[in-house]
Every structure is written in structure tokens, then in C-alpha cells.
Amino acid sequence: MSEEKNSRLFFTIGIFVIPLPTINSLHIQDSMDTIQIKDKTFRPYIRREEIKAAIEKIAARINNELAGENPLFICVLNGAFVFAADLLREITIESEITFMRMKSYSGTQSTGVVKIIHGLDEDIKDRTVIVVEDIIDTGFTMQRIINQLKEREPKQVKIATLLFKPKALKCDVHVDYAALEIPNDFIVGYGLDYDEQGRNLKDIYVIAD
Ligand SMILES: O=P(O)(O)OC[C@H]1O[C@H](OP(=O)(O)OP(=O)(O)O)[C@H](O)[C@@H]1O
Ligand code: HPA
Numbered sequence: 001m002s003e004e005k006n007s008r009l010f011f012t013i014g015i016f017v018i019p020l021p022t023i024n025s026l027h028i029q030d031s032m033d034t035i036q037i038k039d040k041t042f043r044p045y046i047r048r049e050e051i052k053a054a055i056e057k058i059a060a061r062i063n064n065e066l067a068g069e070n071p072l073f074i075c076v077l078n079g080a081f082v083f084a085a086d087l088l089r090e091i092t093i094e095s096e097i098t099f100m101r102m103k104s105y106s107g108t109q110s111t112g113v114v115k116i117i118h119g120l121d122e123d124i125k126d127r128t129v130i131v132v133e134d135i136i137d138t139g140f141t142m143q144r145i146i147n148q149l150k151e152r153e154p155k156q157v158k159i160a161t162l163l164f165k166p167k168a169l170k171c172d173v174h175v176d177y178a179a180l181e182i183p184n185d186f187i188v189g190y191g192l193d194y195d196e197q198g199r200n201l202k203d204i205y206v207i208a209d
Contacts, residue, residue, distance in 0.1 A: 034208065038195055058087070066158070074097075076141070079199070130177075134190070134192050186206070
């Protein structure tokens, strides 16, 4: 499943053999096999090519609809870091990015208590902001964020999410840019975790048991 290439070069001068620094150490995770994370099994669900195409589509819409607004993207850590990095590289209009950090999940369940670990530092009065999330599930996290942001009197607040589970939504949240809609199943990969593991997976996996 993973392959390691670790080539250490040796340079010989006369009778001395001098090891050179490791120049290529790759851990390749390209397989789409079932995986195990702690006590749970996950099966392949959404491939990286599909994720990329979906991100390009919403980026094109944002470029078109928010040109001239100099929007401030607000990446919600931790989960959204991968999506935000890929989305921002498809954005061609003038824009800025900042970060906040929220936490509400334990294992595969929302605790229902959304904690602000690190709030927003920037002044957003009269600005267009786009909240960037990896996933909107129950919507509790997004609702909390929107309520916080609105107190600071932005011009408008837009929501961009990589994944949206419409059937799990328990709040009145309007999603402006959803790259992919999915059923109500727990997933990992591409920034999303199970118990802090699996964020580094390049594809998205769904729980199998
Ligand atoms: O719509 P909801 O049911 O509120 O779920 C969505 C939130 O859950 C995840 O965050 P989590 O609390 O797991 O923190 P993390 O981003 O550090 O993984 C995810 O990144 C969203 O912020
Ligand atoms: O399905 C999910 N997977 C990982 N993290 C999450 N946070 C909300 N929903 C999910």
C-alpha cells in the first residue's frame, strides 16, 4: 500500500567513503484500498480527480461572482486547511485569506458544543467574507461562525464548503458554494479526520462499519 524510496548516496574519495544527505525520501499513498484507522475501517469514496474538478467549478463561480470585492477567505481550521490551499490556488481575483479555529467533534459525533479555539483577528466591517469549511454536517459549527461574524458588521458573508451533507443539516444555514453533496455518512481524508487521523489522505474515504 505504501512504498518507500530512500536513496542515500555515497561519495568515494580515495579510501574515504562519505555519505551524502538523503536526497529523495518519498512515502507514496496512491492506492485506493480499504484502510484501517484505529478501530474503524474506511473504503474509497471520492477520488482526488473528482475533488479537483469540483473545486475548480466553485472557484470559477467565486471568480465570476465576487470579482472587485477583494473578499477575505476565512479558513476554518483544522479540517479546511487542505481544501483552502487548493481552492485559493484556483482563485484569480484580488482576495485575502485568514484563519480561525473551531472544534466540536469527538470521534465520529458532534458534541453539539462548538468551541472557538482561535477567533478572527481581522476587522471585517463592510467587507465581503467567505467562510471556507471542509464539511457542513449538522451545521452547528457554521451557525456559530456566522453569528460571530455578523456581530462585526461585514458587508456580506458567503459560505464555501468542500462537502455538504444536506440530510444531516439541523440549522438554518445557507450554503453558497458547495463543491460536493454527500449522504449522511462519516468520511475521512483530504483534511477530514477520524480522531485526528487521516487528514493526510489524498482521496476521501467513507466509514465501512
Ligand atoms: O456541521 P458540523 O456538524 O458542525 O460539522 C462540521 C465541522 O466539523 C469538523 O470540525 P471538528 O470539530 O471535527 O474540528 P476539526 O476541523 O479540527 O476536525 C469540520 O471541520 C467542521 O468544522
Ligand atoms: O463526516 C465527517 N468526517 C470527519 N469530520 C467531520 N466533521 C463533521 N462531519 C465529519
